[in-house]
Structure formats: C-alpha cells, structure tokens
Amino acid sequence: MSAFGDVLATADGSRDPSSPYVELERATWASLAQASTNPLTYDEIRRLRGLGTHLDLEEVQQIYLPLSRLLSLYVESAGQLHRRTEQFLGRQQPRRTPFVIGVAGSVAVGKSTTARVLQELLARWPEHPNVALVTTDGFLYPNSELERRGLLGRKGFPESYDRRALMRFVVDIKSGRDEVEAPIYSHLVYDIRRDEKVVVRHPDIVIVEGLNVLQPATTRDDGRTGLAVSDFFDFSVYVDAATSDIQRWYVERFLRLRETAFQDPASYFRKYASLTEPEAVAEATRIWNAINGPNLTQNVLPTRSRATLVLRKDRDHSVRYVRMRKL
C-alpha cells in the first residue's frame, strides 16, 4: 500500500478532526429518519422486504431511508451545479447526465440487497423517478473466454471482467446517451446470457453494483494509467462487514440456494442440490476459501477507503455505523 493509502487506512473509522471521514453511530444516523420526508407508505416499505428474505422493516426505515434522502440531496445539488455550469459556459444544455452511484463490497455482503432497496427508495422521489440498476456480473467474460484465459476459477477477480466494455458502458451513460445496453449474467446457468441485454433508457440515476466497481485504474503496457469506472461515479457506497461474518452469510446463502435455485434442472449448480448439509457447508467453504475470500482480501477490501460512504454491518446485517467523506 502506498504511503497515502496508509494514511487513509489509519484514518478509517476515525472520529479524529484530522480524519477526512465523519462517522455516525447507528442511533445518530437513524435519528435522521425522522427528519426525512418519507416517500413510502408503511405498506410499500413492507413490500420492499420481498427483495431480501431477511430484510428488516426497521432497517429500511432507520438506515436506508436516510441514505436515500442523502443521495437525493446529492442528485438535486448535481442538477443545480449543472445549471450554473451551463450558465457559466454560456451553453444551454437542459438535461444533465444521469447521476451514477457505485455500490461495492464483497460477494455475499449484501450489495444486491442494498442496491435494490436504494433503487426502490430513490425512485419514489418525484425529482428522479427513473432509477436504473446494472450489475457488473454482466461484464464478466463468457465462460468460454474465461476458460481460454485460464480464469474459470477466478470469477469475480478484476481480470475476469471485460473492463473495456464496462468502461464503455459507464462512459456512454455519463455522455448522456439516450439508450445504453448492458449484457446480462445468469446465476442459473453460471454464464453470460447471449440472447438478452438490459437497456437503460433516459435514466435520472444509474446504480452500478459490483465487487470491483471501486478498483483503481490499471497501468497499461505503455506505462500510462487509464481511467477507472469510478472516475465517472457521482457517489459510491461500500457495503462492509467483518470477513468472518461475510463468509458465514455466503455459506448460509449457499445452503438456502441448495433448497431453492440449485433444485432447478437448468441450474449449473444442480450437482449441489443433492449434497447433505455438512457436505454443502464444506463445498461452500471450499469455494469461499479458493475464490471469494482471497478476492475480498486482495482486491475488494483495499478499495474501501475510495468510497464516498461506507455502511458497516454487524453480524446480523444491521448497520452499526455509517462513515462518509467530509465535504
């Protein structure tokens, strides 16, 4: 890690005035919920629980609602800044580019759940109803290409993605193109779906969720450093938890999938459906130790201090504190 990285690592979580972060304990953060106008009815919040099997109603109200309000403030300010900048430049481009939010974190930490809840909540504000969600797994190379590159056992590592295509996607969004397509990954068949794409049309906000969205730019063969997708983010959230908890959530999810999705005859993981519980725990632990754990340590965790905001979870997924960059 660079000297600068060390400085940030020490500052992580600090309430020291010299830290570039401000940290709010759960109770303080949750108290902001009362001040936020709630755009959802109680029933609508209840329906959100369908997104994550164990998503707690209180958690949505106390943590995700204030977060969506904060994000909404940022979107509003970006609109104001856009108008003033256009005025300054003597231009009159009426439409600002979509506001792009990156959601990063380990496999099984709860990125998809966080991103889907934020999508639902943000879309309730009339100022920005069109909120698109794109997951970066669509940008993984197809299995055939991963095999050709010797990367089948490294799905989720930075080199397993078509980073050029992901960058193109984000650049197209931030250029203000009306329609942008992204490929789709199927967890069922464990490969890219060649027959389908997701089309993002006139979004107000785009959430880009994935393991590696905060990866810094890589140095190219000619020695020049390129751009990183996060250079085009207006805001980023890192979903964080202790590694031992994340590993447990991974194994628990694997056990649940064994009883549900893995039963599907089309599932690539059909072979796991017939495992006994101890065998399933052993297999999930093996996959964690071989792929997702090392990827977390080597690639994902080092990007945490690049996020605008960190949601730190406790062992039951409840958010213990929120840490954000000072403005």
Ligand SMILES: Nc1ncnc2c1ncn2[C@@H]1O[C@H](COP(=O)(O)OP(=O)(O)O)[C@@H](O)[C@H]1O
């Ligand atoms: N806020 C939450 N409260 C309770 N359970 C959660 C929460 N977020 C995620 N989970 C559970 O944790 C597991 C991983 O979540 P998921 O969103 O699929 O993670 P990721 O997208 O990071 O792999 C899932 O089983 C999910 O139901």
Ligand SMILES: CC(C)(COP(=O)(O)O)[C@@H](O)C(=O)NCCC(=O)O
């Ligand atoms: C598809 C993933 C790489 C996640 O991708 P993301 O959406 O974060 O870009 C991950 O969920 C995964 O399946 N990891 C590979 C572990 C394995 O090979 O089973």
